[in-house]
Amino acid sequence: MSIRVGICGHGNLGRGVEHAIMRCDDMELVAIFTRRNPSQVIPVTQGARVIHIAEVLDMKAQIDVMVLCGGSVTDLPQQTPEFAEHFNVVDSFDTHADIPAHFEKVDAAAKRGGRSAIISAGWDPGLFSLNRMMSNAILPDGCDYTFWGKGLSQGHSDAIRRIPGVVDARQYTVPIESALHSVRSGENPYLTPRQKHRRECYVVAQEDADKEKIRQEIVNMPNYFSDYDTSVTFVTREELLRDHNEMPHGGFVIRSGKTGDAPNGHIIEYRLKLDSNPEFTASVLVAYARAAYRLNREGEYGCRTIFDIPPAYISPLSEAELRERFL
């Protein structure tokens, strides 16, 4: 018996979830739900059904878990609580400051409906959070560091695109090697934003645009760029499409802690290097979809996060198999 999965939303993340399901023998895609005209959505999975979101409740009995693939700004704050009353759900809600409020709303809805929900199950929040939390519990005396990149930042790319004279842009966040090196050596440095990351921008300007003016507007933009060393490279539209069409990301979570009298120093480092941010996030979501389904079968209703889930629940293998193969 496969776990029957629904996908809500069909952007990069939704397509990534389709791909991830194909690599899981214990799961099958039931349908993709969309706000668009279903005939305009082209699934990755051959023969997959596409259904308008207005009809989603008709599919309650056919779906074991719904993977919500909308955005964190407007879609998920509304969708996850709504869906959690009717479906087991998993989302990758990533507005860190709003997680506690989101949790409460989803928790109430899921309990009302006798459903199991898992929120913020991506890599940050998600796997990075898990490593921060566990490393702090194991080494209570220490310092935390998170570096991101090299990775494409959608928010920073959008900020550049809003500048007059800019046609298109991509921004990469890049961790600074010397800072990483200092952290790994146990020096526990204090690091400013500028010392941790630099920003690389690739910009397509209008033909008649004042490029130096655009450059100045970028590097001096408060919050986004002014606290960082920022490089701006002007490229053609063709170069941008050819060289900057991927969505790589990743980063480093490092805990540097001390034990004993000496004291002795320890470094716990978790690193992700991702060729495709949405496809990897989708893979995490699908593993946690498995956990949401299992929680529900066990009568564990309400909202959970990656901190609350026994890791074995994300695997298709039995506990005995896991002990034999991985312990």
Added chain:
Amino acid sequence: MSIRVGICGHGNLGRGVEHAIMRCDDMELVAIFTRRNPSQVIPVTQGARVIHIAEVLDMKAQIDVMVLCGGSVTDLPQQTPEFAEHFNVVDSFDTHADIPAHFEKVDAAAKRGGRSAIISAGWDPGLFSLNRMMSNAILPDGCDYTFWGKGLSQGHSDAIRRIPGVVDARQYTVPIESALHSVRSGENPYLTPRQKHRRECYVVAQEDADKEKIRQEIVNMPNYFSDYDTSVTFVTREELLRDHNEMPHGGFVIRSGKTGDAPNGHIIEYRLKLDSNPEFTASVLVAYARAAYRLNREGEYGCRTIFDIPPAYISPLSEAELRERFL
């Protein structure tokens, strides 16, 4: 109300557990149990009680969780099942092949006594296992790599000490940078033992010993050294004590996986760099001691491993605090 902890065994690991408890506000050391004459055991913790192991059952009511600090060869296979009937226990049993059998025995004993046990809660097995397991669930299509070191190997050091003419020795396992680099770049190489690790030996020989003969015996020793590039450096007893008296260890768990059609490559890397192997292992044990105590309060009897424990259980913070601080 503190969690009241007992320690059984007072070698490097037991002393490390004392240190770890001191750094946890929610825990207190009740007593150290030993097979030796208690008057000969010198606790790290001022005023700590030392009690002969024969009297351990008299302390059942005073101890919330017992941390078992014996060795995996002879102590733990006997002690953990024995103790698990009377105490909540945690151990770092590390004979990988014997874990399934150990689990069954401990599980039966803990269930009989209404106790909660966690086995193999160190870093390998333990944190490394967790990362192998989770990375496999998230990226089902990929390759696994584990590198150890740079670290002191007790087993290999002992093997050298058994050679006639050798007074003392230390062996370090060292991961080979070029292999690490190849794995991180997503090449998914096939690696022989020789390509993954090299072995560095520091040896004190008897004055009249034939050093070249000792060197040959080391580098040609089957299983231990013959499959590796091994360097042998002869040092004086004083140099060994001065330069090789620490117990560093660590390593790398890497999953290199693919998603999507392109396909896109992803690297998940977990790294530990430990100045003191026993003190770090002790810190993991103490965090999981917290989990064993909590499992028991919730009526979850029997044996568990790191795969079965909700990560939040190893933290002294509440779920709401964890979401706010770490998610």
